[in-house]
Each structure stands twice: as structure tokens, then as C-alpha cells.
Amino acid sequence: MKNNLVPNTGHEFRSRCSIARALELIGDKWTLLIVRDLMWHNKHTFQAMQNSVERIPTNILSQRLKKLMDWGLVRREPYQERPLRYHYLLTDNGQSLEPVLSQIMGWGHEHLEGGLHPPGVSKNSDTRLV
């Protein structure tokens, strides 16, 4: 099964290179932190993500979540009716970023003295809420 993420918005990629294409989606300081929060940190509401230690600015969080939804990596669902509240969930395509996150985490741990959040967590607890 092909999981083709090119949206119907007429997006034109800058080259055929898979790395260049991927960086058009995830090549910034914030997008993969949102994916991290959804994948491993059980943060599924706007408020929860906003409260992460990196303090993502509100407008950037909104914009990145919209982009992730436009590309089919994240979807949102209402979890409360009055008042209407949404939570955000990784789609299967979003979940497919786990090896990318793991590699980046391992590199940052090795070279930048960063802390390690074992990716195994996502396999033992249902952080996707699906």
C-alpha cells in the first residue's frame, strides 16, 4: 500500500530528492517536537503541547498542527461537546516518523548531551489513543 502524502493543495516540491522533500514538511525547529509529544509524551491537547518545556509559541503551534493535518500526519477529533474540545492524534503516516525521531534522538543524546526518552514507551502504552 502506498501512503502518498502529497496533498491536493498543488504543492510543488523543490526537487526529487527525498531528503529535500521531507524537510519541506519536517525541516524546522518545532514540527518534530509536536510529533514527539503526540508519539511519546501522551500530549494530545493544544494546551498540553503548549506547556511542553520548549514553550512553543501559540501561533507556531497552530500553524504547525494545521500543516501536519493538511499533510495527513495528524488528525483531530472532538473529545468533549460542550464546550467543543479537540484532541490531536497521529495518523498511521504520522506514526511512521518514529524511526526518524529515534535516530535524531540518538544523535542528540550521543553528541549534544541530551536526555533520552526511550522510544519503546510507545509500544507499551497506547499513546495514540486510537
Next chain:
Amino acid sequence: MKNNLVPNTGHEFRSRCSIARALELIGDKWTLLIVRDLMWHNKHTFQAMQNSVERIPTNILSQRLKKLMDWGLVRREPYQERPLRYHYLLTDNGQSLEPVLSQIMGWGHEHLEGGLHPPGVSKNSDTRLV
């Protein structure tokens, strides 16, 4: 052996998270394309990198190369004296980004219809010129 890349410039990371730290270095649309060019495309001069199909703007290429050198991922060496010309080479720490690049490439190939440039190339030819 620890390959600690925190430079002596008093850089303050925004969190302990290895992913957040790594994205402070490589979290943009261009940096990993420069690493790609050095690692797999045998492009080692400013001109050669500037001519890559993604057409990186000159000022961004300068700024990113400087950052990569400040962090010890890239070094430059003179290859000609009159006029003085430099080429750019990955350090061992820069080379350690290969699994990160490979994962991103694989993901872009699978989901964004991108082309694949086999990472095995770097193991068969000495693209680092060291």
C-alpha cells in the same frame, strides 16, 4: 570517546530533550541538504553546493556552513593558494549524521514520492576527501 559538540560560545539549549537539542542544529530546510551534498554528492566547494538543484540562497549557504563549522560538523581546508580557495569536508562528527539522513531519505521516498540516493555510496567511494 565522547564527541561532545557543545561549542564554547555559551550556547544555551532550550531543553534536555535530545530531539529538541538536535533540531537547534539541524532543524531547518537547508542544513541537512548541505550535509547530504558533502556526504553523498561529492560537492565540496561553495560553488558546487550552490549549484544543487534546490538552489540554496548564497547568504543561507554561508550562514549554515559557518554554523556547521562552529559546531564541529564541517571543517574547511585550502585546496588552492593563488587565489586562495577552500573546500568543505565533513568531520567524523558530521559523518555521524549518516543514519539520520538515511532515515529521513527513506521516509521521504516512502511517503513523498521522492527519489532515493543510496547511502551505500559513501561507503564505496571516499567522498570525504580525507
